[in-house]
Amino acid sequence: MMSSVPGNDKKSKLLVYTVEECPVCGQKTKRAFTVGDYITKDGGKCTKCGNTARVSLVYGETTKPSG
């Protein structure tokens, strides 16, 4: 007919990451999102200068379905 209801086709998976940025040297570190992360939250120590990094981004990235 003219239209059809979309089926349950294979969807690409969305992986969520947290990016921590050092406010002093600008070093960025990307890691997997953990519950409790939010933008502006204090993160771990900067691997470059040792200052406390801050969560600057949380985002989802699509990955192609396997198989």
Place this chain on the structure above:
Amino acid sequence: MASFVAFFFYGTRLQTYNALREIGSGLNKLKVMKEKARKEAIDYMVNVGKAPSDPAQRVDQFLDYVTIMPVDIDPAGLVNKIDHVVTTNNDRVRAEVASLMSQSNPVNPVTVSISENLLEVATALNILHKVVRHFYLLGKKTNSYFTLIQLQMLMPMIIQEADAYLNAVDSFKVGQPIGDGIGAAVVSKYMVGKEKRVIAKDTVMAISEYKGRKLYVLKADGPMAYVGQPGVAIKKVVEEMGVKPTAIVMIDAALKLEGEKTGDIAEGVGAAIGGIGVEKYQIEEVATKNTIPLYAILVKQSILEAITVMRKEIAEASDKVVTVLNRVIEEKTKEGDDVVVAGIGNTLGVAQ
């Protein structure tokens, strides 16, 4: 020849059967989706909110709760009436959700705000299912070919929207920033480390500085899933604090058209804010009364991207938005001016 004759006489009936079959299949999907959203809301309240008793019965009452909009045959003062009704509803929902959890626990505002959002998703899916079922049964009962064909044509879009709502549940449950929060995410960069004050319900403001301009930066109070009251906040800055801004710059997510790229930035003028229209009215009112130019910066995204975890393309647009915002401030204002910068949208997972 026989099949041609059969189709000539029974074609409409065959198409009606086909439409009923397709709508029925979509309706089943909607039913599964609304049940899942309801269950997720209940599970969240029990597992995370530590509700002392089974909230299922109260949740079911929430799903059928109606907000009666004010009469519009006399439109004078209508926006204030809508604001009153909507605020009453929001306050009631929040108080009841909090009471479901607070009997043995201290109320966590993030958990309460997420529960509110989960209930909103479940309610939206419940309404969608009910409306589609209504027209399906009406078309079936009256054997109305045109009712069914119209519904059949709309079904892919309805299922797509329902799917977006259901996907939103996963992001809400774990407190991930959603695409709609890009405005809040951008202005949070200007607020971090500054003193914050509550300027309106669920809305905070910080004073910042950029190249000799004083910035009054505001957003909803994060990381809760709030949208705040930016209209009330801007009105307070201008009318109660006596600030005379040279410009109001608003940053918000905007729905893209098919073919447009996610994360594209558009500039414009006017109040960049969605919703029922109350906040937009308040901002336009204060801007017009005080002849303050309104500038808008929009980040394009689909409905699915707006209510699910922020996509990489949207998150990475935040640095570009900062560049655009700084340029707008430099071009439209001069040193010593006051500027209001408002980050609009749901601020889940975005503090300040």
